[in-house]
Amino acid sequence: xxxxxxxxxxFGRLPIFGMIHLAGDxxxxxxxxxxxxxxxxxxxxxxxxxxxxxxxxxxSTLLETAWRKPNLKxxxxxxxxxxxRDFALAxxxxxxxxxxxxxxGTYRSGTLNFESYKECKEKHPEIMVFGGVWPxxxxxxxxxxxxxxxxVGMQRAEAIVVTGEGTGKETPLDKIxxxxxxxxxxxxxxxxxxxxxNAYEQLRLADGAIVGSCFKSDNNTRHSVDRRRVRDFMxxxxxxxxxxxxxxx
Numbered sequence: 001x002x003x004x005x006x007x008x009x010x011f012g013r014l015p016i017f018g019m020i021h022l023a024g025d026x027x028x029x030x031x032x033x034x035x036x037x038x039x040x041x042x043x044x045x046x047x048x049x050x051x052x053x054x055x056x057x058x059x060s061t062l063l064e065t066a067w068r069k070p071n072l073k074x075x076x077x078x079x080x081x082x083x084x085r086d087f088a089l090a091x092x093x094x095x096x097x098x099x100x101x102x103x104x105g106t107y108r109s110g111t112l113n114f115e116s117y118k119e120c121k122e123k124h125p126e127i128m129v130f131g132g133v134w135p136x137x138x139x140x141x142x143x144x145x146x147x148x149x150x151x152v153g154m155q156r157a158e159a160i161v162v163t164g165e166g167t168g169k170e171t172p173l174d175k176i177x178x179x180x181x182x183x184x185x186x187x188x189x190x191x192x193x194x195x196x197x198n199a200y201e202q203l204r205l206a207d208g209a210i211v212g213s214c215f216k217s218d219n220n221t222r223h224s225v226d227r228r229r230v231r232d233f234m235x236x237x238x239x240x241x242x243x244x245x246x247x248x249x
Contacts, residue, residue, distance in 0.1 A: 003155070003156075003157070006158075007128065007158050007159060007187050007207070008207075010073065010096060010128070011045070011073060011208065012044060013244065013245075014203060014206070014207065014208060014209075014237065014240060014241050014244065015044035015045060015073070015209075016043050016044050016045075016209050016211060016233075016237055017043070017044065017045045017046060017047050017073070017075060017209070018034070018038045018043045018046050018047075018215060018225070019046070019047050019049060019051070019210060019211065019212030019215075019221075020034060020046050020049065020061065021049060021051040021052050021212065021221045021222075022048070022049070022050065022051065022054075022057045022058065022061065023051075023052035023053070023221060023222040023223075024222070024224070027052075027057045027060075027061070028060055028061060028064060030224060031048070031061045032061075032064065032068070033224070034224065034225040035065070035070055035072065036070075037225050037227050037230055038072060038225070038230065039070050039071055039072055040227075041227065041230045041231050042234055043072070043230065044072065044073055045072050045074065045075060045096070046072055046073075046074060046075065047076070047210060048061050048065070048075070048076055048077070049076075049077040049078075049079065049099075050077075050078055050079055051221060052221065052222060055078060055085065058076065058078065058089065059089060059093075062074070062076065062089055062092075062093035062095065063093060065093065066093045073096045073097070074093075074094075074095040074097075075090075075095060075096060075099055075130070076089050076090050076095050076097075076098050076099070077100070079101070080101060081100050081101045081110075081112065083098065083100055083112075083116075083117050083120055084116065084120055086098035086099075087124050090127045091124055091127065095127070096127070097128040097129065097130060097158075098128075098129055098130070099129075099130045099131075100129060100130070100131045100157070101137070101138065102132045102133065102135050102138055103129065103131025103132060103133065103153045103156045103157045103160070104131070104133055104149045104150070104152040104153040104156060105133055105134055105140055105144060105149040105152075105153075106140065106141045106144060107141065108138075108140075108141060109138055109139070121156070128158040128159070129156070129158055130157060130158070130159045130160075130161050130189055130191075130210075131153055131156060131157035131159070131161060132161040132162075132163060133146070133149050133150050133153045133160055133161075133162070133179075134146055134149065135161065135163045136163040136164060136165055136166050136167065136169070136191075137166065146178065146182075147182050150179065151182065154183060154186045158187060159186075159187035159189050159207065159208065160186065160187070160188055161189045161190075161191035162176055162179045162188060162189070162190055162191060163191040163193070164192050164193050166192070167192060167212065167213060167221065168193060168212070168213035168214075168219050168221070169192060170193035170198060171192055171193045171194075171202070173198075173201065173202065176188075176202055176206070177205065180206075187207040188205070188207050188208075189206060189207060189208040189210060190202055190206045190208075190209045191209070191210045192212075194211055194214055194233075195214045195219075195233075196214070196232050196233055196236060199233060199236045199237065199240070200236050200240055203236075203237065203240040204243060204244070209237075211233065214233060215229050215230050215233065216229070217229075
């Protein structure tokens, strides 16, 4: 399957994507308060996800986002791994990418229907895919091979997402290093557990990050985004970007 080479052209170097969890009594109002904070604090994009809200809430947010046109890259994630809905919503509202819990591997809770996914992907080559391998909440079946699953994932998605055991739980550094070793120059995104303390070390190995609970008070996904937390985190991100630029030169 042909994969676009546009990742850095579209997202820049080391992009950060804030999660819109759609929590609270007025999900749409909160979502746009959070999107405004992310835009003002130079976060690169957002992922609109039905983590606490419904699929209808996701679509309502995407509709309003398409009308307001914030200076952010927009992603969609319909849990659990509903790629056909992701692609349809991304196309309808001109989103830039979708996120999938898993893009390869065999898990106790199921696998990706690759033939159906392939049809969707080939129909929407302009929509980039961030896909997990051995992700949080999924247990690989016995005798699974991480390296083999990563190599398959590289053929299916523009970027591979690495996570730890759960939302807000730190992704083990050794796991990030293993993914980096196997992926080579293929894009690697840290998808869980980043915070102000571990971001510098972990992001040096990555090509981007998805950040959710770290931006919330008490690291609680049901709480609102805290601007100070976003600002402090992005200060570390800028340090890593400077480090990466110095390494290149």
